[in-house]
Amino acid sequence: MRNDLVKAWEKVKIMEINGYRSLTDSLNNTHNTALLGACNKMFWSEAHRASMELALDVLGMEAQILTGTGDSEGMLQGLTRGRADYPVSELQASFFFSRSETIWGGTAEIQRNIIGERALGLPKEPKPLKA
Ligand SMILES: Cc1cc2nc3c(=O)[nH]c(=O)nc-3n(C[C@H](O)[C@H](O)[C@H](O)COP(=O)(O)OP(=O)(O)OC[C@H]3O[C@@H](n4cnc5c(N)ncnc54)[C@H](O)[C@@H]3O)c2cc1C
Numbered sequence: 001m002r003n004d005l006v007k008a009w010e011k012v013k014i015m016e017i018n019g020y021r022s023l024t025d026s027l028n029n030t031h032n033t034a035l036l037g038a039c040n041k042m043f044w045s046e047a048h049r050a051s052m053e054l055a056l057d058v059l060g061m062e063a064q065i066l067t068g069t070g071d072s073e074g075m076l077q078g079l080t081r082g083r084a085d086y087p088v089s090e091l092q093a094s095f096f097f098s099r100s101e102t103i104w105g106g107t108a109e110i111q112r113n114i115i116g117e118r119a120l121g122l123p124k125e126p127k128p129l130k131a
Pocket of ligand 1: 103104105106107108109110125
């Protein structure tokens with residue numbers, strides 16, 4: 001658990017550095033925004049998913065108990081995230097949503113393809129033969 005907490009902290013520091021790198025790119029007009037974006041999207045989405053898994057591990061069995069208020073009205077207004085029939089806490093809701101973050105906005109696998117082919121100049125992945 002201690003190792004995983006340190007790894008999570010390291011990832012936060014890497015995201016901080018990546019943020020500065022993107023800012024520097026914008027300020028210097030070096031136009032690497034798309035490639036940096038692909039790296040950042042892949043990294044933060046995987047880091048967030050791992051840190052939410054760690055958060056539930058820290059809670060242990062308690063993580064399985066739904067501790068949200070189930071305020072459906074608040075959910076409709078975008079203020080809370082648990083529903084009356086599934087009253088997840090904010091942390092539990094973040095855990096579930098983190099599962100989708102490596103998919104939406106381009107999956108982590110596709111971001112890796114972009115980085116490999118366009119940033120590192122690796123050969124393009126083979127295309128399947130057309131029938
Ligand atoms: C919560 C959520 C919100 C979303 N919101 C929006 C939205 O607001 N607007 C919108 O337009 N879309 C939205 N999407 C759709 C999202 O952009 C797509 O789900 C995403 O781009 C992946 O495409 P796909 O589902 O067609 O998966 P597929 O392309 O079918 O991929 C399936 C799997 O195969 C892998 N894969 C596919 N091709 C390759 C390859 N060449 N190399 C290696 N691996 C590969 C993928 O990584 C993935 O694991 C949302 C999705 C989710 C889950």
